[in-house]
Amino acid sequence: MDSAEAQLETFMARYLPGVAGTGRAAIKRMRARLPGCNALVYDNYNALAVSFSPDGTTRSGIVSIALYPRWVSLFFLHGARLEDPDHLLKGDGPAVRHIVLGSADDLDLPSVRDLIDRALDAADVKHDPARKGALVIKAISEVQRPRRPAKG
Template identity: 35%
Template sequence: MRRDPPASIPNYPNAEAQLASFIAKYPPAIAALGTEVRLRFRRRYPTAIELVYDNYDALVLALSPTERPSDAIFSIVFHPLEIQVCFLQVKKGFYDPEHRLQGRGRIAKHLTLTNSAPLDEPAVDALMRQAIRRAKAPFATDGLPRLIIRYVAALQRPRRLDQ
């Protein structure tokens, strides 16, 4: 049974509260780190549309310039032991000289975080700027952020290892 509002209702009034309840399912350290990463992305990309998917395996916050999931440039993925920042449009020619990104995907790769320090590194900043330059659609230059709960899985793996 779906518990989320229809995707056609942007800025659903309870979206922030709903997202907070999803994050609260995770261990406190992971919840805090994920929230910090989200706030840092929100400051850096203030017009990004956050598309939230509380999936079977993980909580995903896709950051997109449009409401189309395929236009998302980054995502923040909550796992019980770590946070991943995914670069979703890493296609042929994406330059990662320090090999910071992990994964074998031809379109998406990720950076695993156990703290937020890597987000301050020049190499990661360069990767983020490159991702923005190469994106299918740019983030708007002005406007308000939006949070849209797109999907809530009826069945989910435990979000804490002690469950």
């Protein structure tokens, strides 16, 4: 396991086992689905996010997997401009939309696969499966919210 993989695993271990397991499985599936993309890791204030970028830059990210204390979401970084015939996407900001994942298996639902395909088609930088993607730790926030829900 290289140092970026080990560091990502350290970040994941801070979550409850169910959330961490869903996050690991979702990230693994997205890395397999988007082999030419870099997986950019952001251990942010609110969440641990892994964004998938076809050229390794933050601005070209297409989708991301984000872990929160109680759930994992699939984010579409330009989701506001996607057609969503099944009304799966949540959010009302100017760009980003998301789907809360019940499990990593949700990534294989036809309607979710269709949204991912639409996001890839609409991306400013096109996905090249022949490109060698990498896992890159991009940012680690010094101050973070707890990664597990408060007891009570």
